Amino acid sequence: xxxxxxxxxxxxxxxxxxxxxxxxxxxxxxxxxxxxxxxxxxxxxxxxxxxxxxxxxxxxxxxxxxxxxxxxxxxxxxxxxxxxxxxxxxxxxxxxxxxxxxxxxxxxxxxxxxxxxxxxxxxxxxxxxxxxxxxxxxxxxxxxxxxxxxxxxxxxxxxxxxxxxxxxxxxxxxxxxxxxxxxxxxxxxxxxxxxxxxxxxxxxxxxxxxxxxxxxxxxxxxxxxxxxxxxxxxxxxxxxxxxxxxxxxxxxxxxxxxxxxxxxxxxxxxxxxxxxxxxxxxxxxxxxxxxxxxxxxxxxxxxxxxxxxxxxxxxx
Amino acid sequence: xxxxxxxxxxxxxxxxxxxxxxxxxxxxxxxxxxxxxxxxxxxxxxxxxxxxxxxxxxxxxxxxxxxxxxxxxxxxxxxxxxxxxxxxxxxxxxxxxxxxxxxxxxxxxxxxxxxxxxxxxxxxxxxxxxxxxxxxxxxxxxxxxxxxxxxxxxxxxxxxxxxxxxxxxxxxxxxxxxxxxxxxxxxxxxxxxxxxxxxxxxxxxxxxxxxxxxxxxxxxxxxxxxxxxxxxxxxxxxxxxxxxxxxxxxxxxxxxxxxxxxxxxxxxxxxxxxxxxxxxxxxxxxxxxxxxxxxxxxxxxxxxxxxxxxxxxxxxxxxxxxxxxxxxxxxxxxxxxxxxxxxxxxxxxxxxxxxxxxxxxxxxxxxxxxxxxxxxxxxxxxxxxxxxxxxxxxxxxxxxxxxxxxxxxxxxxxxxxxxxxxxxxxxxxxxxxxxxxxxxxxxxxxxxxxxxxxxxxxxxxxx
Numbered sequence: 001x002x003x004x005x006x007x008x009x010x011x012x013x014x015x016x017x018x019x020x021x022x023x024x025x026x027x028x029x030x031x032x033x034x035x036x037x038x039x040x041x042x043x044x045x046x047x048x049x050x051x052x053x054x055x056x057x058x059x060x061x062x063x064x065x066x067x068x069x070x071x072x073x074x075x076x077x078x079x080x081x082x083x084x085x086x087x088x089x090x091x092x093x094x095x096x097x098x099x100x101x102x103x104x105x106x107x108x109x110x111x112x113x114x115x116x117x118x119x120x121x122x123x124x125x126x127x128x129x130x131x132x133x134x135x136x137x138x139x140x141x142x143x144x145x146x147x148x149x150x151x152x153x154x155x156x157x158x159x160x161x162x163x164x165x166x167x168x169x170x171x172x173x174x175x176x177x178x179x180x181x182x183x184x185x186x187x188x189x190x191x192x193x194x195x196x197x198x199x200x201x202x203x204x205x206x207x208x209x210x211x212x213x214x215x216x217x218x219x220x221x222x223x224x225x226x227x228x229x230x231x232x233x234x235x236x237x238x239x240x241x242x243x244x245x246x247x248x249x250x251x252x253x254x255x256x257x258x259x260x261x262x263x264x265x266x267x268x269x270x271x272x273x274x275x276x277x278x279x280x281x282x283x284x285x286x287x288x289x290x291x292x293x294x295x296x297x298x299x300x301x302x303x304x305x306x307x308x309x310x311x312x313x314x315x316x
Numbered sequence: 317x318x319x320x321x322x323x324x325x326x327x328x329x330x331x332x333x334x335x336x337x338x339x340x341x342x343x344x345x346x347x348x349x350x351x352x353x354x355x356x357x358x359x360x361x362x363x364x365x366x367x368x369x370x371x372x373x374x375x376x377x378x379x380x381x382x383x384x385x386x387x388x389x390x391x392x393x394x395x396x397x398x399x400x401x402x403x404x405x406x407x408x409x410x411x412x413x414x415x416x417x418x419x420x421x422x423x424x425x426x427x428x429x430x431x432x433x434x435x436x437x438x439x440x441x442x443x444x445x446x447x448x449x450x451x452x453x454x455x456x457x458x459x460x461x462x463x464x465x466x467x468x469x470x471x472x473x474x475x476x477x478x479x480x481x482x483x484x485x486x487x488x489x490x491x492x493x494x495x496x497x498x499x500x501x502x503x504x505x506x507x508x509x510x511x512x513x514x515x516x517x518x519x520x521x522x523x524x525x526x527x528x529x530x531x532x533x534x535x536x537x538x539x540x541x542x543x544x545x546x547x548x549x550x551x552x553x554x555x556x557x558x559x560x561x562x563x564x565x566x567x568x569x570x571x572x573x574x575x576x577x578x579x580x581x582x583x584x585x586x587x588x589x590x591x592x593x594x595x596x597x598x599x600x601x602x603x604x605x606x607x608x609x610x611x612x613x614x615x616x617x618x619x620x621x622x623x624x625x626x627x628x629x630x631x632x633x634x635x636x637x638x639x640x641x642x643x644x645x646x647x648x649x650x651x652x653x654x655x656x657x658x659x660x661x662x663x664x665x666x667x668x669x670x671x672x673x674x675x676x677x678x679x680x681x682x683x684x685x686x687x688x689x690x691x692x693x694x695x696x697x698x699x700x701x702x703x704x705x706x707x708x709x710x711x712x713x714x715x716x717x718x719x720x721x722x723x724x725x726x727x728x729x730x731x732x733x734x735x736x737x738x739x740x741x742x743x744x745x746x747x748x749x750x751x752x753x754x755x756x757x758x759x760x761x762x763x764x765x766x767x768x769x770x771x772x773x774x775x776x777x778x779x
Contacts, residue, residue: 060409061430145577146515166573168748258526259744275402276733278430
């Protein structure tokens with residue numbers, strides 16, 4: 001049996017703990033407040049305001065004029081919306097799987113590279129430091145149908161490369177090819193995930209006679225499936241918002257009059273409507289359509305992930 | 317955190333991020349009006365912020381210094397670099413307009429239609445700017461609904477440039493590629509064009525599509541738009557015929573894709589340019605390229621003549637820059653005097669003298685200055701230009717001055733950017749093999765007319 005003083009002590013402890021927790025919460029919010037304020041002012045408010053603007057005719061300089069759902073109706077009859085959306089979906093469908101597979105393959109190789117891993121990690125990441133505008137210019141140089149490096153290399157094998165930058169059928173494949181320049185970030189994340197796979201699992205599989213391929217397929221990939229899922233979602237969103245490289249190569253100042261339809265990504269069309277034609281209301285509606293598409297695709301990916309993604313922490 | 321909670325959190329973060337990235341930020345319009353008076357005798361003071369101009373050479377520096385001297389009581393602040401439309405419009409919308417902007421004349425009409433720049437009628441009368449000295453084509457490009465919105469500065473025109481050695485090898489001369497006979501150009505492009513190992517090695521004739529499409533249309537007696545800027549005429553027979561011809565030039569050389577890829581691979585501004593490397597037969601090009609060629613490859617095989625219409629008359633498409641005063645300009649009086657000084661005959665003469673001196677120092681010829689001020693152009697030509705028609709550079713100068721006197725321009729309209737995009741899309745579809753000229757231009761006509769109608773309705777509705 002507890003003494004009276006002991007009872008008093010135990011009754012006081014939760015109160016003290018509660019006070020301490022409240023203090024911690026206040027401190028946490030204090031430290032978070034710069035981000036919270038920034039998020040509210042620079043993200044949530046513009047996003048909410050763009051929803052209102054999507055219902056208006058607005059040219060930046062004059063007051064928004066409420067037009068209801070006209071902008072959304074206009075999208076249905078605008079052939080460039082379907083063209084741009086089609087281009088973007090094509091790019092996303094092909095570039096994301098290629099990106100994930102290539103980054104994973106290189107990370108698996110790097111994981112076995114031993115001492116040289118540091119050098120290759122740096123080498124693979126370096127292109128990520130290149131500004132996207134420079135990548136756009138490089139697209140034109142490397143993929144030039146006449147004298148580009150890619151076609152020169154293909155020529156060594158007797159293959160006559162296509163006009164990547166001018167043939168509408170090859171513009172998107174060319175951009176997908178160039179997107180592989182920036183695999184570095186995904187490689188580093190995959191590498192970190194692979195390094196976190198418990199060694200004892202591989203050791204056990206080895207003792208059971210599993211070869212390298214089986215260990216990769218049955219142990220490493222399931223163990224890093226959460227990372228694969230994360231990178232798939234992040235890269236899908238990024239692919240849907242592709243802009244700079246294609247804009248620089250085909251719609252920028254050096255190509256002010258030559259805009260190849262095949263490179264008209266959704267982000268580029270949105271930008272043109274907003275800042276070339278000053279149809280900011282219509283551009284806001286376009287932005288919301290993109291949001292809905294990205295959200296739907298993300299939801300589908302999340303739904304599918306339940307069947308394929310393994311979370312160690314979720315196991316009993 | 318459970319897997320479900322983790323997924324929910326991740327989804328929430330991603331959704332917000334996606335929305336944030338795809339959202340459009342906006343600013344609030346500033347409806348401040350300018351009530352300042354413009355007086356040529358007033359002593360001006362305060363600050364003047366100039367946006368979109370750069371002092372990269374002696375012509376710019378001399379005039380800029382001259383303008384600063386004319387505004388002795390004003391502190392002039394130059395935001396160097398070409399005009400960033402996004403930055404400019406944001407600054408106007410947020411009530412932080414620069415005092416004056418320097419931009420492409422083709423942009424001024426769109427700015428004017430939306431009220432981003434103010435009419436300069438009071439500025440012109442108050443500062444006693446002599447608009448009769450300005451080139452009419454240049455002034456028309458910055459005039460909308462009877463008001464002038466810009467003070468023209470440089471003027472750009474096109475001339476024909478060709479490689480005489482390649483011409484001679486093919487049994488041709490300059491008259492075969494000057495534009496007066498389209499049949500001769502077609503024949504010349506085929507005889508000058510060469511391939512090596514299945515790849516294009518020499519471009520016979522580059523019709524410079526889509527950029528120079530308006531020039532081909534005018535050469536064929538057509539126009540992209542009516543004289544009042546209200547009716548698109550993209551589907552007219554002259555326009556369709558011009559596109560059919562200019563696009564076919566590429567088809568006979570392996571297609572536009574091959575020609576553009578080859579063109580893009582050239583060292584356009586360097587010693588290995590298309591003329592120095594003997595990889596281009598002929599093309600029409602803006603006259604400023606003469607200076608580039610003279611600088612980087614003075615001994616290259618290149619000759620010059622005017623571009624001609626199908627009747628054999630010299631022809632060029634006028635484009636260039638202008639000064640405009642934004643809505644909400646804090647110091648419009650100083651801005652107006654600055655524009656006046658930068659474009660005055662006296663200022664251009666000082667700039668020309670500085671250029672002559674610089675060229676003489678480098679042992680290079682002075683190829684003239686081409687401005688929106690025709691009085692200045694004439695004085696500069698009379699006083700400084702020494703064109704020897706026996707030399708290729710002398711012929712370049714003569715051709716440029718003739719082109720300058722034979723230029724045309726399309727009228728300003730409130731849907732300038734959309735109108736231009738409509739015809740450019742049509743041209744791009746044809747040269748990329750995605751559509752036929754008549755069909756592409758018919759579609760462009762619909763888009764262009766819709767944009768014009770909306771633009772004029774908005775402009776007239778706004779009064």
